[in-house]
Amino acid sequence: MAGMNAMEKKLAEYKCDTNEAICLKLVRFPEDVEDESTTFHPEYSHQLYGDDEVAFGYKGLQIQLYYTAGNLNTLFKVKYTSKVSEKFDCVEPDNVEGKIREIIPPGFTSNTDDFVALLEKEANFRPFGSLLHTYTVHGGEDGEDITYQIYKADMACPGFREYHARLQTFLMWFIETASFIDVDDERWTYFLVFEKYNKDGETLYATAAYMTVYNYYVYPDKTRPRVSQMLVLPPFQGEGHGAQLLEAVHRFYCTSPLVQDITAEDPSESYVKLRDFVLVKLCQPLSSFAPEQLSQGFSDAMATEAREKLKINKKHARRVYEILRLRVTDMSDEEKAKSYRLEVKRRLFGPYKKNQREMVKMKKCLRPEELASHISQMDTELQHQELEKSYQELLADYRRVIERLARI
Missing domain, CATH: 3.40.630.30 (Gcn5-related N-acetyltransferase (GNAT))
Incomplete structure (x- = not known):
């Protein structure tokens, strides 16, 4: 921080991490309002407060967004111990409150007593x-x-x-x-x-x-x-x-x-993991996914039954098949493990093969030096490494699904 003058140092004290400053609560009982253990904070606030997720101009900033647990009636309050404009001329604090008002619907209260009174109405929700x-x-x-x-x-x-309108405000903080x-x-x-x-x-x-x-x-x-x-x-x-x-x-x-x-x-990574688990759970009772069918490879019968009975598309049905087949495969048996690995890798190799087909088309219209750079990108050894890495990651994901199924 060399070269910061005294003024800059002072101003730096007025920066707050907005993810920490925003305090969220779902309130059931009046005592929850003061209870620290019921508070939670956003994972993200960049959509409102910029990529660095910092609010400038306040010390001890606390942005309270408390909701009644059922109907989500809202208390919105901004508190701080000091504000920059009271100490310095010509420096304006960020409009912290205005940003929140952009996403929360009108009809909130800023008075804690009024908010606690709203809790009484939760019985009618x-x-x-x-x-x-x-x-x-x-x-x-x-x-x-x-x-x-x-x-x-x-x-x-x-x-x-x-x-x-009240519920969707949570999306901003967690997606x-x-x-x-x-x-x-x-x-x-x-x-x-x-x-x-x-x-x-x-x-x-x-x-x-x-x-x-x-x-x-x-x-x-x-x-x-x-x-x-x-x-x-x-x-x-x-x-x-x-x-x-x-x-x-x-x-x-x-x-x-x-x-x-x-x-x-x-879909996010965590959603894909969740979906794998749910779809496997739904498909395992289907006759086309019975253990004796799994060893025969992915079939049209699986794709059809998954679509007709469970509205699962072919791509997802294929993943379900791979997970269920892994579950019934003795991976300590080299032959069985190899057969499984080759089948999954063949599917994973699809995009690489497509890439190579496109290379052949491009050869006709590329200058030699452009072609050389493209070909080096498609180095076979590298392809094999990438493929192995994808396969191992997939295997780890599949095993997590299988472990979760075992806990049901």
């Missing part, structure tokens, strides 16, 4: 839409099972539009490339997970997770639901809700003859 599935997760504080319910909703549900959707487009369907809990002898509901699905039209008379965004709120992560939600959505669409298959928009 009921989940939106129609109930699809109920399940339990073991182990509350007293070791009792906790009940969760999955609902399907749309904008026609009274009050849902306003609720969704790196999040964007708000056009809620006036009727092809969106919403799936929500709620926890049922007791408070003073009454049953209440807390928002735990949600997913948006867009129903694309497929000629001539089908639709292709595409998972757009999926978020399990941080207090509920690591409990299997993502898998429950995705499975419930598949089961919901399975029954419709008009649905072609279910896809996902730009």
